[in-house]
Amino acid sequence: MTAITDAVVLVTGANGGLGTEFVRQALARGAAKVYATARTPRSWDDERVVPLALDVTDQASVDASVQAAGDTTIVVNNAGIGGAAPLVETSVEDVEHVFATNVFGALRVAKSFAPTLGGNGGGALVDVHSVLSWLAIAGGYSASKAAFWSITNSLRLELAPQGTQVVGAHLGYTDTGMTADLDVDKADPADIVSAIWDAVEAGEHEVLADEVSRNVRSGLGAPLHALYPALAQG
Template sequence: MQITGAKALVTGANRGLGKAFVEALVARGAHTVYATGRRPELIDTPGVIPLHLDITDAASIDAAASRVGELDILINNAGISTHSPLLGDNLDNVRREFDTHFWGTLNVTRAFAPRLAGGAILNVISALSWYVYGPGSNGYAAAKAAEWSLTNGVRIELAGQQTQVTALALAIADTDMMAAYDIPKLPPADIVAMALDGLEAGKLEVIGDPVTANVKAALAGDPATFYADVQAALFGQTA
């Protein structure tokens, strides 16, 4: 998939990874870049077309699809984190996670898929698609696991029209979502460069950082060992 001359759309483009994506697409010579968000007035990247898109609202998706027309690259980046456990007093925030990461991603993909023949989709998933580290990550992790499965399923369903479907998996980027964590973080521009390089190379999965690589490698082992290590790191105790 060549970015130069392409027509691209990025969800959640007003900050963080989304903003880095639209900046990189412009720098790489994309012909048209739609930078979308619930508040497009906050999008200030030069050379892009701001566009309202709330991925949890069907009417908003339909309006954006009507406005955009043909498309070469769709980047499903929009996301939230509500820090919700699965067994808490209220499931509303868990539903918000799924409405955004699963249903939102799926509905945007369904709206644009027919016009992406020969093009590409990049979905931003997470290391938390494959593990959890504590109760406050559980709602997000469950929704991201569903988005990972969605990505693999859509790839199969769109193979007949030669649409490339790539997953970007990462753990720790220097974005608002990770602002409360006092740990080393990768600059969004570095992760986005890696993701777009992978997209242009035809890769189906891009691993964004060493943490994610280690998590994925651990999936081949005994989950009892893996989660004992996680529990010890978090709570200073073994299972």
């Protein structure tokens, strides 16, 4: 388990709906400092928040953030982009663009900050996935989240010897800018982030932050047509 009280937290994609909640709730739970990172960081009204420029697709930018935030004890790998769905109607270049942020950007952050976390006592790495890690209904985006989930599973084993808790967080549609144009039921970002922070503090390795992710996770052992009813037609 990893305490948030007195922790130094770094959040990628901190300007977005989930990112803002990660920052706000970390402070509410007693974090000593939060590095709020984004390509173009914004100002915050709490002196414990340190805005920090970070482009997860640029190794030099990630290296600079590691140097600036060497006291970090918890990293939240939250930055992500949408797009690239469906695959047959999307260029390979667009799929690569999504993977550059959602997969390789997240891996770049994890690899670069792993020595920092280990040197500061272990801490935690929180990787924000999606229910679409398990449900291939969003083309390249789903594929990117599935790849990120697999990477997290490997990192969990590789970082265990240095005492780093690696938490994979799964969630369904959540009311953020990324889903603004979707006419679907959406979870409150505050509820999602609260569930994730609870899991970190409880020492969990995975958190299913809403009913949708719990339902899909429980059905992974069923025949494919249970997840994809269209396959049972005809």
